[in-house]
Amino acid sequence: MVLIDGGLSLFTCLLLISVAFTAGFVSAIAGGGGIITLPALLWAGIPPLDALGTNKFQSVFGTLSSTINFFQKGHLDLRPLWPGLLAAIVGAVLGTWSVTQLGGEQLDTLLPLLLIAIALYFLFSPRISDIDSKPRISNSLFNLFAGGGIGFYGGFFGPGMGSIYALAFSALLGYNIRRATAHTKPLVLVTNVTSMLIFMAGGHLLLWLAIGMSAAQFAGARLGSNLVISRGARLIKPVIILATLVVALKLLLEV
DSSP, X not given: OOBOGGGOBHHHHHHHHHHHHHHHHHHHHHSOTHHHHHHHHHHTTOOHHHHHHHHHHHHHHHHXXXXXXXXXXXXXXXXXXXXXXXXXXXHHHHHHHHHHHSOOHHHHHHHHHHHHHHHHHHHHOTTSSSSOOOOXXXXXXXXXXXXXXXXXXXXXXXXXXXXXXXXXXXXXHOXXXXXXXHHHHHHHHHHHHHHXXXXXXXXXXXXXXXXXXXXXXXXXXXXXXXHHHHHTHHHHHHHHHHHHHHHHHHHHHHO
């Protein structure tokens, strides 16, 4: 048997790379790709911290792919996002530090309920469409509270972060669903990069496996983001609802 990174067989590595492609595709549309890849990495017998670090590394490149695609095709304006990106970095650092100091038992209980509420909002809200609506707060407040707050959550825990950001853009700034999905990507990207660097500094990474999965994530995310651009709410809305409910159900079963 040919052994590759971390003592994994070539077959296992190829299987994980295939899973990463699927996760990149789904995550570009609705977020939540980590809920696909992380269990697969743990199933392969990778130690939890190494699995978390490898997962963060490869997910960064999937998010980077969809961010570049949305930006190149004119669906992403980075200028108003810079304060939110900085707030997300600070939030992610604080969240990652906090999770090393505190237990997450209460969050484990509350998060599935939050995700179910998000799915219901996407299902029934008239603001979730291909048409922009009136914003409810200013960009400055959004960048501070949504950027920093969700960045903190991403560093502290993470599942469903893309769906939460998309909800915030739609509900608070009135972005149509295609635009909201595009603008979540840079915020998710900086949050995940921050966490990835912390894991890498601790040596929790299977580098060659992470590189292979990153390439697959990049390709899957490119395909998924192209579908977001062409299909809009007809595709994004049902996929976000389904992906969010699946994540919530998985978390509920683990409580």
